[in-house]
Amino acid sequence: MAEVLVLVEHADGEIKKVTNELLTLARTLGEPSAVLLGGSVASLAEKLGEYGAQKVYVAESADLDDYLVAPKAEVLAQIVADTSPTAVLVASSAEGKEVAARAALRSGSGLITDAVGVSSDGETTQGIFGGAIAVQAKVTKGIPFITVRPNSTAAEPASGAAEVVTVTPNISDAAKGAKVTERVVEAKGGRPDLAEAAVVVSGGRGLGGAEHFDLIEKLADSLDAAVGASRAATDAGWYPHQNQVGQTGKTVSPQLYIAVGISGAIQHRAGMQTSKTIVAINKDPEAPIFELADFGMVGDLFDVVPQLTDEITKRK
Numbered sequence: 001m002a003e004v005l006v007l008v009e010h011a012d013g014e015i016k017k018v019t020n021e022l023l024t025l026a027r028t029l030g031e032p033s034a035v036l037l038g039g040s041v042a043s044l045a046e047k048l049g050e051y052g053a054q055k056v057y058v059a060e061s062a063d064l065d066d067y068l069v070a071p072k073a074e075v076l077a078q079i080v081a082d083t084s085p086t087a088v089l090v091a092s093s094a095e096g097k098e099v100a101a102r103a104a105l106r107s108g109s110g111l112i113t114d115a116v117g118v119s120s121d122g123e124t125t126q127g128i129f130g131g132a133i134a135v136q137a138k139v140t141k142g143i144p145f146i147t148v149r150p151n152s153t154a155a156e157p158a159s160g161a162a163e164v165v166t167v168t169p170n171i172s173d174a175a176k177g178a179k180v181t182e183r184v185v186e187a188k189g190g191r192p193d194l195a196e197a198a199v200v201v202s203g204g205r206g207l208g209g210a211e212h213f214d215l216i217e218k219l220a221d222s223l224d225a226a227v228g229a230s231r232a233a234t235d236a237g238w239y240p241h242q243n244q245v246g247q248t249g250k251t252v253s254p255q256l257y258i259a260v261g262i263s264g265a266i267q268h269r270a271g272m273q274t275s276k277t278i279v280a281i282n283k284d285p286e287a288p289i290f291e292l293a294d295f296g297m298v299g300d301l302f303d304v305v306p307q308l309t310d311e312i313t314k315r316k
């Protein structure tokens, strides 16, 4: 069966959920093999079998961690040249897209970024103009390199042999042009990661100021949720940009998305419209977010949100 390579995203010794999604997707295209790159990563190989990886190509080198994306792209291209896979799937993270683009170029292959679906014949679906239009595309040259947005597919476990194939990375001096000199661990707090959370509570301009985001945080904490924000809120400096949901922010697809004081502009929808259940709280009954919402509450968020938080907390 044709081999499909999945580049593993990992951090702090954990495999990211998006990798399990890509392995699930890869099973519809052929036989999934994972590509595990990093300084000391071999211990993660076994876990990849839980989502169907039949082989795990493990390339260990401190250079893969110590320099920016170029070494990873070189090693990925090296594994692609050795294995001639049917396709290469990479997460649509900032790093993933850069690694995929560089590796595709080295392999003389075409690249499609930000796919939200890939059919069994390799045809991809991308949402453009803020998700208003779906585009079907297919790579026509070389081996298709496809970056897939997180939360596009539900990860489904499947057993795979996860046979480890050790790869000796060949990293050129040219790939070592930009060295990582320091890593600062971002203060995370106790909330789940926005892109991976099962529940997301987002606040918008309706909050009226940074000081009111504690309403959103309290509601989020009552639901063990991640906090998101509209661009209006992040541009105003009320909440960090890394929490922005939307076309130019993160794409989320949780089980439950609660939009508070957010109008539902097309660029915001682009980042959350695939959420399973959408709840909107807005004082304007004509707000476009209600067109998308499964449940809507027309009311002043300053009345509704504290009551909602209290009720949820009481029932926990």
Ligand SMILES: Cc1cc2nc3c(=O)[nH]c(=O)nc-3n(C[C@H](O)[C@H](O)[C@H](O)COP(=O)(O)OP(=O)(O)OC[C@H]3O[C@@H](n4cnc5c(N)ncnc54)[C@H](O)[C@@H]3O)c2cc1C
Binding pocket: 203, 204, 205, 206, 207, 229, 230, 231, 232, 233, 244, 245, 246, 247, 248, 249, 250, 260, 261, 262, 263, 264, 265, 266, 267, 268, 271, 281, 282, 283, 284, 287, 299, 300, 301, 302
């Ligand atoms: C190229 C481009 C990319 C963009 N990317 C993004 C993106 O990634 N993410 C994103 O979010 N936006 C993005 N935008 C911006 C987007 O067009 C909207 O401007 C933005 O989403 C609006 O944010 P908002 O809904 O918080 O604010 P508004 O549109 O001002 O809506 C505020 C809402 O709060 C309600 N409200 C006010 N007071 C209360 C109250 N007391 N109680 C209840 N409800 C209340 C109002 O009725 C209103 O519906 C982008 C725009 C462009 C041009």
